[in-house]
Amino acid sequence: MSSRPELETLVRQVASRHHRLLARRLLFLILATAATICALGSMLWLLGGYAVPPAFPLGVASLSLISGFAFWQLRKMSHAAAVAESDHFFGLKDAITSARHLAATAPEDPATELQWNWLAPRLKDCRPETITAPFPKRMAWLSLVMTGLATWLCLQPPSPAIAAAQREAAETQSRIVESKEQLEQLIEALEKDIVAPEDKEALKMDEFRKMVKSIDEHGDRAEAARQFARIEQKVRDSSRALDQKRDEETVKLAAAELAKAEQTDARQLGKKLDAKELKEAAEQLEKLAAKKLEAKDLKDPAAKKEKLTEAKEEVAKMRAISKRLAAAGKQRQGARQAQAGKGEGQQGQGEGTAGEGAAGQMAEGKGEEGKPLEDLMAELDDAAAEMEKDLEEMENDPDAEMSDEPMEKANGALGKLGKHLKGMNGKRMAKSKLDQLRNGLAQAQSFSQGQSQMLGLAQGQGGKEPGTGSSWSERKEKDDSQKNGQLAELKGQHGDGPSLSAVEEAESGTGVSGRRGEAKQREFARQVESFVQRDDVPESLKLGVRNYFEGLQSATPAEPAPKEDK
């Protein structure tokens, strides 16, 4: 506005001086306000037992700085105000205001020159540095005291209980992260072993991987346990869907029958079945398929006799095996009927087991055209018998013609049986993988709850993998919190607490009388169920109990198994 640079310089200096003084005053004011807010907020945290999070004082400080700067900008003297202040402070009686106006509007007017002549000598005595303001001592002291108080409060540690809870949460979180990593590695490893696409589809490893990835990493143990339990439940359901207990029992009976056979092939097949080498057994069965007799070979009587002899030998081999298999199938059917009759009396008690069995049967029924293994065995025996009969007729009657139907039927039955056995082998392997995964999940859950110290799902035997190191040293002082995240320790005198050897009453059960042994077994099962339902029992121990009874269940399939913990 003005063409008098010395005027503008003076006004700017005056404004700058005021801005500095305002900044000094605001600095202490903002500092005192921020420190007071910090102190009050910190007290709220400390009263709750928590340490003050570093973000709070930093946030308050940042906000205070921003608001202080904004306030300073708003309160900064405008140029017009600086002009008026310059006039006022130096006692120039609006001379600067008038001079700027005159210089801008009428620079050539005599009045402008007269006015400037009046002002110019007076400007020399105007020194902006003489503009002072008293130092805000009280505000400075207050801000210093409040800052000290706020700093002290912000540095206070949390209460021991809260600190322990926070350590536990952090421990849980890190353990969940580690569990997730190891579970993903485990799934990767399990998936590598599966080659067949149908097995991959049956296992649904991708689904489990997604579920593992979606586990939230936070410090809530209960929520972590729930998340792991949900996945474990899913895996267990998938594993149950692959259950083929009935067919395995049949295979076992077949192995026992074949072991009694005189023929070497049959005994070998029995051994394979006994060793659960179902794929090899299926291949051996498929090799028993009879070769079709060509019409040209049957024209010559001598050749016909020779071919018939060979065919009879093959059929005899097949028949020897099919008879044993059929016998085993009949035994299995008889046992089932007997168990069904007995099961009616124990319907209430064995409901869970029957349900599981039914589920297993339903799952198996989807295998080989919906037929159970014993039916396929019977079908094979029937076809083999028919084929044998046909061969005998041909031998007795030279004019009789060989029909292809029994042979195709027998070969078809062999094929079905082999395919069924191969399917069983695949399911068995898949179930094994799922069980491994389930065990892994249980271990991970236990690890995340701090009930076990190590989680070696993805590690081989003998420590860490090559190339991975650790700073662990046995000589170092141990932090208790690193044990399992739980600082609670058992204290007391021996014998004061609950004894593991004490007999506990079951929380459920009807106490149905029966034979003495079975009653004892039921009582034991109820005790164990009660035991595994207790919250204070570590998950690893529960897992051990569960594995024990699952082992028992597979060892004695005819007996009702104890119900698994849910």
Next chain:
Amino acid sequence: MTAISEPAVDHFKETFSRIRSAISTFMVGQQDIIDDVLIAICCGGHVLLEGVPGLGKTSLVNTIAQAIDVQFKRIQFTPDLLPSDVVGTQILMDRDGRRELEFQPGPVFCNLLLADEINRATPKTQAALLETMQEKRVTVANHTHTLALPFFVMATQNPIENDGTYPLPEAQLDRFFFKLQVGLPSHDEFKQILDRTGGNSKPHVTAVAHGADIIRMGETIREVPIAPEVQDYLVRLVRGTHPTEGSPKSIHQFVRHGASPRAGQAMLAAARARALLDGRFHVAREDIDSVALPALRHRLILSFEGEAEGIKPDSLIKDVMAAAKS
């Protein structure tokens, strides 16, 4: 009209100083009153002097008339004074056997008119001064007679005598440039007054200026520049005397009507004169403050509550000044 120049300013200051010195040879003290009266004269305004009897109001005007070589007349206002006694009348004259009406000018036909105890005349007579003061001309029997310039009215009035007085109407009050309140002299001034007037010798006041000087001084005053910010302050001050939004609480409570734009004009002119007297060539807020009381005090019309409470307009004007500064 002359543009402001150093000689013009020097002439203003020198003439003003001479007149002031001449007056001071007779008048003791009352320097502020003398300055304000002279400022009003320079600005072409009329002054209402208010004070108890015997404070030298009439003497002041007489002295000014002597110091400035202008035609001076005095009217002693009484209840029976007629308008024609003020402005003049037509009388029947016999000129060589022919009788004709001839205008006989009244005492207003002068340069400096002293209207002594103006509130003793009837409103009708007071109103006769209205046109004279504002238009500086007189109309009698459809004939307008222009007054010689410069023309000033110095009126006095006694504030304590209410019986037989006729308060000046607002319209007439507004025509006065300043209303000055003449106060008691101090102890020393009192003694000086006694010394000067107690003997046989009377101080003789010589004329030190003429009417043309006064007109030139007025032209110089009007050339003093004012910055928009200072002008804005003046406007806020005048507008603040009205009981409108933004005015002080006391104004809302005790004032019915505030000052007119004519008050602003008077303040600006007087502030310019103040600036020149202070040696400056620009108007400052201080100049406006210094003339606010005499320029505004007679222009505030108090409300009934203000009258009943005995509120002094000066205190209200100070409130307005404080509000305008904030």
